Amino acid sequence: MSVDTPFQIEFADRLKELPPYLFVEIDKAKRQARAQGRDIIDLGVGDPDTPTLPHIIEAMQKAVIDPANHRYAFDAGLPALREEIATWFQKRFSVSLDPLTEIYPLIGSKEGLAHFPLGVVNPGDKVLLTDPAYPAYQASIIFAGGKIIRIPLKESSGFLPDLKKIAEYKDIKVMFVNYPNNPTSAVANKEFYTELVQIAKDKGIILVSDMAYSEIYYDGKKPTSIFEVDGAKDVAIEFHSFSKTYNMTGWRIGWACGNRKLIEALAKVKSNYDSGIFQAIQVAAITALRTDEAEVGDLRRMYEERRDLLINGLRSLGWKIPSPPAAFYVWGRIPKGFQDSMETAKAFLERADIVATPGVGFGKAGEGYIRMTLTVSKDRIMQAVERLRKIL
Numbered sequence: 001m002s003v004d005t006p007f008q009i010e011f012a013d014r015l016k017e018l019p020p021y022l023f024v025e026i027d028k029a030k031r032q033a034r035a036q037g038r039d040i041i042d043l044g045v046g047d048p049d050t051p052t053l054p055h056i057i058e059a060m061q062k063a064v065i066d067p068a069n070h071r072y073a074f075d076a077g078l079p080a081l082r083e084e085i086a087t088w089f090q091k092r093f094s095v096s097l098d099p100l101t102e103i104y105p106l107i108g109s110k111e112g113l114a115h116f117p118l119g120v121v122n123p124g125d126k127v128l129l130t131d132p133a134y135p136a137y138q139a140s141i142i143f144a145g146g147k148i149i150r151i152p153l154k155e156s157s158g159f160l161p162d163l164k165k166i167a168e169y170k171d172i173k174v175m176f177v178n179y180p181n182n183p184t185s186a187v188a189n190k191e192f193y194t195e196l197v198q199i200a201k202d203k204g205i206i207l208v209s210d211m212a213y214s215e216i217y218y219d220g221k222k223p224t225s226i227f228e229v230d231g232a233k234d235v236a237i238e239f240h241s242f243s244k245t246y247n248m249t250g251w252r253i254g255w256a257c258g259n260r261k262l263i264e265a266l267a268k269v270k271s272n273y274d275s276g277i278f279q280a281i282q283v284a285a286i287t288a289l290r291t292d293e294a295e296v297g298d299l300r301r302m303y304e305e306r307r308d309l310l311i312n313g314l315r316s317l318g319w320k321i322p323s324p325p326a327a328f329y330v331w332g333r334i335p336k337g338f339q340d341s342m343e344t345a346k347a348f349l350e351r352a353d354i355v356a357t358p359g360v361g362f363g364k365a366g367e368g369y370i371r372m373t374l375t376v377s378k379d380r381i382m383q384a385v386e387r388l389r390k391i392l
């Protein structure tokens with residue numbers, strides 16, 4: 001190469017295939033507003049605002065000074081961690097999992113969800129995704145060369161996919177479901193999973209269940225794991241996370257569980273990409289799983305109070321908005337007078353200094369909706385409602 005020909009960097013086709021990042025404009029506007037010194041209330045990010053529970057931090061402090069934890073971790077995770085996950089799962093869902101073959105610790109559940117398609121999806125294979133959906137799924141399917149088919153989630157069906165539609169599609173290899181759902185906060189019950197598992201068995205569809213919000217629920221109604229359905233282990237893998245339950249988003253730890261062949265596929269992919277989770281974090285995660293249920297209950301109560309405050313506040317502005325049964329997202333139709341979700345988000349930011357996420361960023365069927373998180377204090381929520389009162 002001569003000095004006067006600039007070296008051209010060409011991205012791989014798979015990167016060019018990624019859909020445009022729709023939150024880019026809002027992100028930019030948010031940064032600009034902050035740089036101008038404006039007091040922004042961020043109802044955009046789904047990241048707990050309160051710290052990791054203290055007993056978990058203490059366990060980490062002890063584990064981090066132990067040289068035994070400084071070396072490459074065992075890929076498949078500490079046996080003690082896998083056993084603790086099995087114990088937790090049994091207690092929480094009355095489902096037994098074999099720690100050795102049916103559980104696999106991850107560097108956050110997103111990491112596992114993103115790597116899993118590489119283990120089971122061939123180029124051209126059809127993968128069903130809901131619309132709207134958590135954006136990480138579609139990227140992982142594109143990277144694996146899969147073909148995405150989107151199935152809309154309608155408010156009139158409780159944001160559950162129409163299972164009769166699924167039965168009509170041919171040659172579906174994998175389907176992703178996520179309840180409690182991000183962004184709609186909808187939950188699925190055992191009847192839904194029973195029907196879904198039956199269809200998956202009839203049609204040979206691998207089911208991926210993302211349960212990152214399994215412990216963030218309200219009004220005492222515990223969400224269901226797909227494995228509460230008999231025989232679900234024949235077709236399903238489920239992803240769990242420490243992030244939202246124990247305020248550990250930055251720690252990067254979660255797990256996959258279920259069908260041993262599916263776990264094996266994921267493990268094979270991962271063994272070529274990473275070398276396990278920092279062992280001190282695994283040790284702290286064992287402590288996390290032993291957290292007194294009352295402490296997680298306090299967290300739930302905190303979000304529940306915020307939820308009621310925000311919902312009642314927004315309703316007092318004449319905005320008809322449903323109260324979420326789980327997760328920490330308020331998902332509502334855009335208020336009257338706005339054209340679309342992007343325009344609404346821009347108006348909230350420009351005229352009320354509030355960041356909210358436009359529904360269209362989660363898929364076409366998310367158009368007409370806006371998402372607001374419950375990860376700010378009650379004072380900030382009250383302030384946000386007052387600011388919206390001025391513009392709605």
Ligand SMILES: *Cc1c(COP(=O)(O)O)cnc(C)c1O
Nearest residue numbers: 108109110134182212241243254
């Ligand atoms: C937050 C979130 C995750 C990722 O959790 P990590 O374990 O922190 O990677 C996965 N799925 C959904 C739907 C989420 O909202």
